[in-house]
Amino acid sequence: MAKPRGDGGLVDVPMGEDEAHGVARAVAGGAPLEVEEVLTAIGEGYTLRAGPFQRRLLLFMGLFLWTGLAFHLMSLVFILDPTNVDSAAVHFHMTPVQIGLIGSAIFLGWAGGAPLWTWLADRNGRRKVMFGAILVAELLNVVACVAPSFPVYAFMFLCMGACTGGGGAVVYCMLVELSPPALRGPVTSLLNFFWVYASILIACVAWAVPHWQVLQLICSLPGFAALAFYRWVPESPRYLAVVGRTDEAMAVLRRIAADNGRPMPAGELKKPSASGPTGNPLDLLAPSIRVWSLALFFCWGAASMVYYGLSFQAGDMGGDVHANAIMLALVEAPSYLAVMWGVERLGRRLSMIVCFAEAGVCLLVIFLGAQDGFKTAMAVGGKFGISAAFVVVYVYAGELFPTSVRAVGLGACNIASRLGSVISPVVVRALPPTTASLIFGLVGVTAAGLTFLLPETKGRKTTDYVVTASARGEGVGGAGGVELLAAGDGEDAAVDMRPIGELNGLDHGGGDGDGDGDEGG
Structure with a gap:
C-alpha cells in the first residue's frame, strides 16, 4: 500500500x-x-x-x-x-x-x-x-x-x-x-x-x-x-x-x-x-530544523566520502589489490542484512551512531599503525560499518524532513553526498595512506557524534510532521520560516508524488528502497 x-x-x-x-x-x-x-x-x-x-x-x-x-x-x-x-x-x-x-x-x-x-x-x-x-x-x-x-x-x-x-x-x-x-x-x-x-x-x-x-x-x-x-x-x-x-x-x-x-x-x-507543494531550499535552514538539516547533510557527505575512500584504498592495504577489493565488496552483503535488522530493533539514530562509529574507529586504528593483515581486517570492518551507514542515511532523510521540504531536503542531501565522493579520490591519492585513513576515521567519528543531534524517527509516521509558514515572520525562507506541528491522529497528509527531476540524483545504490536518492553507494 x-x-x-x-x-x-x-x-x-x-x-x-x-x-x-x-x-x-x-x-x-x-x-x-x-x-x-x-x-x-x-x-x-x-x-x-x-x-x-x-x-x-x-x-x-x-x-x-x-x-x-x-x-x-x-x-x-x-x-x-x-x-x-x-x-x-x-x-x-x-x-x-x-x-x-x-x-x-x-x-x-x-x-x-x-x-x-x-x-x-x-x-x-x-x-x-x-x-x-x-x-x-x-x-x-x-x-x-x-x-x-x-x-x-x-x-x-x-x-x-x-x-x-x-x-x-x-x-x-x-x-x-x-x-x-x-x-x-x-x-x-x-x-x-x-x-x-x-x-x-x-x-x-x-x-x-x-x-x-x-x-x-x-x-x-x-x-x-x-x-x-x-x-x-x-x-x-x-x-x-x-x-x-x-x-x-x-x-x-x-x-x-x-x-x-x-x-x-x-x-x-x-x-x-x-x-505536490514545492519547498523552498532556505526552509531547510529554518530555526526549527536547521540543526537536523546540517547534521544530516554532513552524515550524507561522510557516508559517501568514507565509502568510496575505502574502496579506492584497496591498493594501499597491503597484499594483493584484487583480493582486497573482493573482501571489501563481500563484506557489504552482511552489512546490508545487519542494518535491515538494526534499524527496526535498535532504531534509526542508534543504528547510525553505531555504524559511523564502528567505521571511524576501524580507520583510526589503521592510522595508529598495524601490520598488513590487521590493517586489512580493520579496513574490512570499516567497510562493513560505512556500507550499513549508507543505508541508514537514506532511511533517516526519508523520515526526518517535514512534508513540504522532503524532496528539496533529499536533493540537498544528495548534493552533500556528491561533494563527499568528489573529495574522496583526491584524499586517497594526494595524501599518504595513513593520513587518508586518519581523515576518513575522523569524518566517521564526527558523523557519529552529530547523529546524537537527530531525533529518533522509528515508529513515527511521516505524516506527524507538518510544515507551516510562521505568522510571526521568524526564521528564514518562504514566508518567514517554518515550524513543526504534530498532526492529529486522524489526519493524513496527501501523498506527494514529485517528478524524479526534483529528487536531484541517485547515490551508489546503498539505499533500502525507502528513498529515491542517488547509490548505491
Whole structure:
C-alpha cells in the first residue's frame, strides 16, 4: 500500500488484509483506477511475491544496468593502479593528484548530470532517456580508451560521469514505477546485492585482464548488451498516465498482466497528480530544523566520502589489490542484512551512531599503525560499518524532513553526498595512506557524534510532521520560516508524488528502497 514517504513520494509497506480487499473492491467495481492499484492487482502485490515480469525486470536492471554502473566506478581501483605497468596511470604518466582527479571528475559529472537526465526523463519519458544516457556513457568510455592525453582522458570521465549518474537515477525510477507499491522496497533493496556482485566480478576480471584499455572496454559490455532489450522494456505507466497518455499506460499494464498471468482490472485509468507543494531550499535552514538539516547533510557527505575512500584504498592495504577489493565488496552483503535488522530493533539514530562509529574507529586504528593483515581486517570492518551507514542515511532523510521540504531536503542531501565522493579520490591519492585513513576515521567519528543531534524517527509516521509558514515572520525562507506541528491522529497528509527531476540524483545504490536518492553507494 502506498503511504507518504520521506522524499515526497511513497513509502512501500505491505497492505493489511482489509486494505487489500478495499483495493480489490474498488478495482472490481469499475471505479477510476490508480496506476498503483492496477500494479498491485496484476503484480501479486497483495502477497509480497513478485510476478514473472517484475522478476525479469529486476534481473535485467541488476545484471546489465546496475552492474554496468558499478563496473565504471569500481574499475577505477585497477585502471588507475600506479603499481601496474599496464594501467592508465602509467600510460599517461599521472601524478598521484592527477589519479585522484580522474575519480573526482566522474563524481563531479555525476553531480551535474543526474539532475539534467532526470529532468529530461520527466519531459520525454523514462525509457528513451534511460537508454540514451547508457548509450552516450558507453560511447564516451570507448572514446576515453583512445584518448591522446591526460586532459582529454579526464574530460571523457567527467562527461561519462554525467551520463552514468543520470542513467542510474532513471534506472531506479523505472524499477520503482514498474513494481507494485508493496514490492518497491524489496526490489530496490536487492539492487544493493547486484552492486556487490559487480564489484567482485570486476576485481576478478581485472586480475585476468590487467591492461587498462581492454579492461575499460569490458566495462562497457553490460551497457551495450542492455541496448538489445530496448523493445522489451516498457515505458513507465505512471509517466504515461501523468502526461495524459492513458491509453498507452493501459497497454503497458495489460502487457504486465499477461506476463504475470493475472486478469486485468476493468475500468478507466485515473490521471495521477504529477507533484505536490514545492519547498523552498532556505526552509531547510529554518530555526526549527536547521540543526537536523546540517547534521544530516554532513552524515550524507561522510557516508559517501568514507565509502568510496575505502574502496579506492584497496591498493594501499597491503597484499594483493584484487583480493582486497573482493573482501571489501563481500563484506557489504552482511552489512546490508545487519542494518535491515538494526534499524527496526535498535532504531534509526542508534543504528547510525553505531555504524559511523564502528567505521571511524576501524580507520583510526589503521592510522595508529598495524601490520598488513590487521590493517586489512580493520579496513574490512570499516567497510562493513560505512556500507550499513549508507543505508541508514537514506532511511533517516526519508523520515526526518517535514512534508513540504522532503524532496528539496533529499536533493540537498544528495548534493552533500556528491561533494563527499568528489573529495574522496583526491584524499586517497594526494595524501599518504595513513593520513587518508586518519581523515576518513575522523569524518566517521564526527558523523557519529552529530547523529546524537537527530531525533529518533522509528515508529513515527511521516505524516506527524507538518510544515507551516510562521505568522510571526521568524526564521528564514518562504514566508518567514517554518515550524513543526504534530498532526492529529486522524489526519493524513496527501501523498506527494514529485517528478524524479526534483529528487536531484541517485547515490551508489546503498539505499533500502525507502528513498529515491542517488547509490548505491
